[in-house]
Amino acid sequence: MKQELILTQTGLKKTKPRLSVLKILKSANKPLTAEEIYLECQKYEKAINLSTVYRTLDIFLEKGIVIKPFIKNDTTSCFTLNHHEHKHYLICSKCKKMVEIDFCPFNGFEKKIESETKYTITNHKLEMFGICPNCKK
Amino acid sequence: MKQELILTQTGLKKTKPRLSVLKILKSANKPLTAEEIYLECQKYEKAINLSTVYRTLDIFLEKGIVIKPFIKNDTTSCFTLNHHEHKHYLICSKCKKMVEIDFCPFNGFEKKIESETKYTITNHKLEMFGICPNCKK
DNA sequence: ATGCAAATGCAAATTATTTGCATTTAATTA
DNA sequence: TAATTAAATGCAAATAATTTGCATTTGCAT
Numbered sequence: 061m062k063q064e065l066i067l068t069q070t071g072l073k074k075t076k077p078r079l080s081v082l083k084i085l086k087s088a089n090k091p092l093t094a095e096e097i098y099l100e101c102q103k104y105e106k107a108i109n110l111s112t113v114y115r116t117l118d119i120f121l122e123k124g125i126v127i128k129p130f131i132k133n134d135t136t137s138c139f140t141l142n143h144h145e146h147k148h149y150l151i152c153s154k155c156k157k158m159v160e161i162d163f164c165p166f167n168g169f170e171k172k173i174e175s176e177t178k179y180t181i182t183n184h185k186l187e188m189f190g191i192c193p194n195c196k197k
Numbered sequence: 198m199k200q201e202l203i204l205t206q207t208g209l210k211k212t213k214p215r216l217s218v219l220k221i222l223k224s225a226n227k228p229l230t231a232e233e234i235y236l237e238c239q240k241y242e243k244a245i246n247l248s249t250v251y252r253t254l255d256i257f258l259e260k261g262i263v264i265k266p267f268i269k270n271d272t273t274s275c276f277t278l279n280h281h282e283h284k285h286y287l288i289c290s291k292c293k294k295m296v297e298i299d300f301c302p303f304n305g306f307e308k309k310i311e312s313e314t315k316y317t318i319t320n321h322k323l324e325m326f327g328i329c330p331n332c333k334k
Numbered sequence: 335a336t337g338c339a340a341a342t343g344c345a346a347a348t349t350a351t352t353t354g355c356a357t358t359t360a361a362t363t364a
Numbered sequence: 365t366a367a368t369t370a371a372a373t374g375c376a377a378a379t380a381a382t383t384t385g386c387a388t389t390t391g392c393a394t
Binding site: 130131150152159165169179181185187188189193196 | 268287289302303306317320323
C-alpha cells in the first residue's frame with residue numbers, strides 16, 4: 061500500500077518522521093529496532109528524534125501498521141510492517157541470524173486446545189532457537 | 198530435588214541468598230520476576246540485595262536450574278525452576294490467567310524445519326493468547 | 335584454623351524506553 | 365490563502381529493569 065494512504069486511512073497526520081519510518085521499514089528486509097530505524101534515518105534526511113521514533117512505533121503498533129515479531133537478546137523490541145501474514149522465526153543462538161518459517165506448525169491444533177481449555181484462542185507466538193549451518197562449522 | 202544438592206551438583210557454593218531464591222521459586226506456583234523474588238525474600242529472612250537476585254538468576258539460568266518460560270513482550274523477565282518438562286502457556290488477554298498446555302504441537306515439525314533450514318533446533322517457545330471462559334461471560 | 339577464590343552488598347552506570355513541556359506543523363475552516 | 369488549533373515533534377530529564385566496579389564477606393578446601 062502507498063505509504064501516504066497508510067497514514068490517512070488510519071487517521072494519522074502525514075508527517076515527515078512517520079513517512080521516514082514507513083519508508084525505512086518498507087525497504088528493510090528484516091525487523092528493526094527503534095535505534096536502528098533512528099540511525100538509518102539519519103543517513104538520508106534530516107534526523108528525527110529517537111523519542112519520535114518510539115512514539116511513532118507505538119502508535120503504528122496500536123493501529124496495526126507494524127508488529128513486534130520478536131524481542132532481540134531479550135531486551136530490545138523489533139518491528140516490521142504488518143503484512144498480515146503469519147510468520148515465525150528460527151534464530152541462531154550464536155550469531156543471531158534468523159530465518160523466516162512460512163508454514164505454521166500450530167495450524168490444526170487450535171481447535172484441540174480450545175476444546176480442552178475452553179479458552180478462545182486469538183493468537184500465538186512461536187519462537188525457535190538453534191544453531192545455523194554456518195555456526196555449526 | 199533437595200535444594201542443597203542442586204547447588205553442590207552444579208558446582209555452586211551453597212550460600213544463603215541462593216538457598217532463599219531456590220526456596221522461593223519452589224514454593225511459588227507461578228513464574229516470578231527478580232523483583233518479586235527480592236520482595237518475597239524480605240518477608241522471611243534477612244533481605245538479600247536485588248543485584249544478588251539478578252546474579253543468582255543469571256547463574257541459575259546458565260546452569261539450567263531455572264528457565265525463562267515466556268516469550269517476552271513486555272520488559273520484565275520471569276523465572277521458574279526448570280522441571281525439565283516441556284510446557285507451553287495459554288494466557289488470557291483480559292485477566293492474564295494462564296493455563297499450562299501439556300502436549301506440544303511442535304513435535305514432529307522439528308525435523309521438517311531442520312531439513313528446510315539446515316539449522317539444528319535446540320529449543321522453542323510457544324505462547325498462545327486468548328480469552329478465558331470466565332472473561333467470555 | 336587459615337587462605338583464597340567465589341559471592342555479596344552497595345552505589346553508580348547502563349540500556350531501552352517514556353514523559354513533560356515548550357515549540358512546530360499538518361490539516362481544517364473562515 | 366491566512367488563521368486556527370489539535371496533534372506531533374524535539375529536547376532534556378525521568379524511569380524501569382538490569383548490570384557493573386569495587387571493597388568486604390563468606391564458603392570450602394587444605
